[in-house]
Amino acid sequence: MDEILPAVLDEAQEELLLDEDDFEGSTSSRIDSTSDELYEHYRVVADKGQQLLRVDKFLINVMHDTSRNRIQAAADAGCIHANGQAVKSNYRVKPGDVITLMLNRPRFDSTIKPEDIPLNIVYEDEALMVINKPSGLVVHPGCGNYNGTLVNAVAWHLRDNPDYDPNDPTVGLVHRIDKDTSGLLVVAKTPDAKTKLCAQFFHKTTRRRYQALVWGNLQEDEGRIEGNIARHPKDRMQMAVFPLDSGVGKPAVTHYRVLERFGYVTLVECILETGRTHQIRAHMKHLGHPLFADERYGGDQILWGTRSSSYSSFIRNAMALCPRQALHAKTLGFQHPTTGEEMDFESDLALDMQQLLDKWRVYLKGMQK
Template sequence: MTTEDISPMLQVADIDLEESQQLYEHFRFEVDKGQVPVRIDKFMFEKLQHSSRNRIQKAAEAGFVHVNDKPVKSNYKVRPGDIVTLMLDRPHYDTTIEPEDIPLDVVYEDDELMVINKPAGLVVHPGCGNFHGTLVNAIAWHLRNLPSYDPNDPQVGLVHRIDKDTSGLIVVAKTPEAKTSLGVQFFNKTTHRSYNALVWGNFVEDSGTITGNIGRDPKDRLRMAVFPPESETGKPAVTHYKVMERFGYVTLVECILETGRTHQIRAHMKHIGHPLFSDERYGGTEILRGERSGSYRQFVINGFKLCPRQVLHAKTLGFVHPRTKKQMDFTSELPEDMSSLLEKWRRYVPSVTNE
């Protein structure tokens, strides 16, 4: 179980720990030899990505945070060699991936790999409250008659991921050799990926590059933030963008990733003042540009309803085939919610111009 799976379980307020209560280990970490003394709630907060310090403190108060097999309070300072464990009153959730009959839009498939056009709203991988109904469960069903494919084997399966509410292309490896080859290509940045995004605001320039480290936002652990490239916070990230169509108050852009960080396009665009349209987590569900009229406000609200997710689509994907060594390039059409929204903006812009 990953730290992302564990942290939602820290809902331990108002729980009293009884001596007879059976506890189950959910998290274990040996403190590094070079670790300086630090409060255990801070230490665990840095390890459990989707948790909060307050939840960790309540877990400690309930007796669920242990060091060297003994419960400690949240002000305990960890020391080199300490064994830190999170002990909860319920067993691990079974994260075994089971096949589920979920429709897949398979763009391409052969003995080594498959390329899928993922719809918006479909979670890619189980975790954080989404243990069923994911793309991985759907792939397991699609390949259920392939004896060599084990959905629980990390040597096969998804090579990269896209957000739940992002649509578009994703590649799956059927063999360990294919996953290794594709993984190396992603690591070496030799793959080709482009996204279409509708963002708030107009651009002075027709193209540009956003450079800035991406890491967890200290104020919101579910969101990513951008830090200076020379800082030690976050991981380096580079996004190239090009204007495709201007609508005055919003702009359709093509984004090409040089790196593949979590929420990279969403965080980078927010950083330069152009949040993705309808992206609630990054402020895109506010009316950030345009008129003050009630009719315009209603127009934008209707747009949010038409496409109630960040307007982002993984449109193209290119890589070298692991076996044939030939270049493979794929393009997917924009999904209906996104294309309908763009048409709505196209009709609105001339009406404003003619007034």
């Protein structure tokens, strides 16, 4: 691969060609070059030793979180420029070329501003906070979610703390959970706390247990799912599982244990060895048991059960009760970054998920009569 040195890399994850890792942003394409004024959103300068290379191939080498099809679409819309002029996908990049992404709207101000949003704080001290996040709350600003996030809420909560800057990457979120997943996560209030907590996640010494309602009646009471996780080659809003020796994606391991069976769905506990994007959702679909009501992974369809109208009505009502993937980050454990104390936290299931399980329990009793 030719060496390419980017002169400027746009760190704002709101761009057309850059998808959020947790896929919490808008899914709609916003390429539009009809405006008279264009704004630079991304810039890269070809190295002096750059060999002639199509601009779409050139950009796919530096814009790692996008696809060649999306780059080609941007070029077709006149949004890819070389040295100030719009070019098509077959333009050949030369040494010293300045390649830019131009859109008809200014760059979004990604500054994190405090917002008065309620937080369910499970624990807090001078070094960290443990928060029980409700479903529907995005954790970090991104494409389509520029405010109203958990990070904005934390900034408000700590607005009088002179040592906490919400725009300083050395503090803040240590890990993420999906927008429509409820449950526990930890926020670091100091650089030292974030460094030490991140190291624990990296070395897999944290303790995380999730509860999920999945489609189907699992054959085994417990098991281990292992497979690399990467973006789906045909649907970049999904993650997919690939063989360990495929060279595609990052290794991921999920352990599961059956907690309760409802005939057509099963409540499982999932323990993560790794923390990949959508790991539980992708692994359970790979196993043939997508999460109940998980629209992105096909769990919003009736995948198990009868074809009766009464059952269909029951499922519709169940999904209306919990209209999101039935997944909750129930426990979180780690070593305190300052004191060294082992700390473990547990949260009750979110109300919508608890009501969903109760509904299935009533249905199961009716089946057994």
